[in-house]
Amino acid sequence: MEVVRPEFVPDASLSREDMEDLQREIAEVAAFEDDLSVDPAAICGEAGGTDAATDDAQASLDAVGADADDADATEGGGPADDPPLVAGVDQAFVDDHAVSAVVALRGGEVVERAYAVEPVEIPYIPGLLSFREGTAILSAFAALERDPDIALVDGSGRIHFREAGIATHVGVTLDLPTVGVAKNPLCGTPRESLDRKLPQGTRVAIEADADVETAEPGTHIGDAVQTRQFENSDRYVNPLVVSPGHRVSADTAADVVLACAAGYKLPEPTRLADGYADEVKAEVREQLE
Numbered sequence: 001m002e003v004v005r006p007e008f009v010p011d012a013s014l015s016r017e018d019m020e021d022l023q024r025e026i027a028e029v030a031a032f033e034d035d036l037s038v039d040p041a042a043i044c045g046e047a048g049g050t051d052a053a054t055d056d057a058q059a060s061l062d063a064v065g066a067d068a069d070d071a072d073a074t075e076g077g078g079p080a081d082d083p084p085l086v087a088g089v090d091q092a093f094v095d096d097h098a099v100s101a102v103v104a105l106r107g108g109e110v111v112e113r114a115y116a117v118e119p120v121e122i123p124y125i126p127g128l129l130s131f132r133e134g135t136a137i138l139s140a141f142a143a144l145e146r147d148p149d150i151a152l153v154d155g156s157g158r159i160h161f162r163e164a165g166i167a168t169h170v171g172v173t174l175d176l177p178t179v180g181v182a183k184n185p186l187c188g189t190p191r192e193s194l195d196r197k198l199p200q201g202t203r204v205a206i207e208a209d210a211d212v213e214t215a216e217p218g219t220h221i222g223d224a225v226q227t228r229q230f231e232n233s234d235r236y237v238n239p240l241v242v243s244p245g246h247r248v249s250a251d252t253a254a255d256v257v258l259a260c261a262a263g264y265k266l267p268e269p270t271r272l273a274d275g276y277a278d279e280v281k282a283e284v285r286e287q288l289e
Contacts (some may be wrong), residue, residue: 001141001148002256004175005029008224010134012121019131023164026172027214032158035247036177038084044108044260044268083107086260087148088269089140089170091133092277094284096120100136101277104148105269108262114143115280117287126186127161130169137170150177150248152260152269156186157245157253159206159222163214171246178245179253183271185241187211190224197236200229203254205242223254227261262263 003009008026034040065252085106092099098120104112116139122132156165157180164172167188169180188206199203204224208215215221222243229237244253260267266274 001144001174001176003138003142003173005173008169008173009138010131012135014131016125016128019128023127023160023162023169024214026169027163030125030158030164030168030172030245031247032163032244032249033247034252036252040252040255041259043084043150043256044086044105062069070247075242084149085111085146086269087141087144087151088267088271088273089137089151090270090273090277091136092281093120094258094281094288097164097284097288098133098136099277099280099284100133100140101142101280102137102144102151103269103272103276104144104146105272107127108268108270112144112146113276114140115141115276119169119285127156129155130164130166132263134166134173137166138173141170141174141176142264148176150179150256151245152179152181152257152267153245154181154270154274156180156182156241157222158215158250159186159188159241159243161187161213163212163221165243166243167236167243167245175246179248179256180243180245181257181267182241182243183238185224188221194224194239198226198229198239199222200226201258202203202226202239203242203258204239206243220250222250225254227258228231228263228265239269240265240267265281 101115118136152165157167167178167180189209191205206222208219215237224239225242226239242257257267262268
């Protein structure tokens, strides 16, 4: 997949002030409303709530691997009536290198995987994650043979100090519909308390607050989404923090994550990407030695 906006490619050599200024520019370009080439209701429709995609993911990948060179060249990588191609993105680290993994699913089946390794040039700084990990993510997308219809990225989208988290930064740079899936909120205030056991399927809107400098207070910038919950137990699973990255609305972002849940807390695309990133770490370590 090719970069569409090269001026937004992350540059770790920039000063912190220049990084933040670039994020403000990205937020101005980002579209936080639906602009999808596919029906949002069809995204992950085959995978949500089932275990088949999880159990058979590797078998599906092996089965289609031999056919990769024969994939239809239409946009999205398949015929127009195919289910959407949904990518999950996650990261792992080997010493001072980031390993970015992308897993692409269609109709709940893995059809392609790719990864890239890039040096990590700056430490983790809250709000500037894309300048640490974004280059590896873009390289992994460049290694894909198919262009996804939408991507779920491990990290924040609009729920960010300047509305330009890593999901937004990557989405705008590639002009790809993206959803940010984070485990913890970076900023924003939920409309209801999250310090309780939320039923599975619940979503709680998160509003911009004083920490979000580029949005009016009270703006709906994402949701806490309960994808999984314990039953008959005093324990509870905390919700995911979901926000639009680019070309997706907050409501649709939450819909997609719930539709892609397959019995685990993480939606299936990012869960499989997380596993793939861990899988290739040993291989990458050998390459770097």
